[in-house]
Amino acid sequence: MPPPSSLVVGPSSLRLAVGDWVQLYIIVTDEHGDSIPGAEVVLQTDNAAVASVSVGGVVRGMRSGLATVYVISGQHRRDIAVAVTP
Secondary structure: OOOOOEEEEEOOEEEEEOOOEEEOEEEEEOOOOOEOOOOOOEEEEOOOOOEEEOOOOEEEEOOOEEEEEEEEEOOEEEEEEEEEEO
C-alpha cells in the first residue's frame, strides 16, 4: 500500500446539539491523487465526555462543551473543532 500523500476531511468544524451526530467524510490519497482504499485512519477525541467519535467516523454530541476530533493517516493530521450545545 502506498504511503498517504494527502488527507481530506470534512466538515472542518461542527456545531451539534446533544444527541445529534454527523458522519465525517475522509479521503486518503497517494502521490498521484488516487484514493487509497483501506488506508489506516485513526480517529480520536480530546474530550469524549463532550463529543465521541467512532472508528467509522461518526461524531456524536454527548454534552455541552467544546472538543477537538483528530483524524490521522500516516504523517497527516486534520483537526475538527466541535461545539456541542444543549
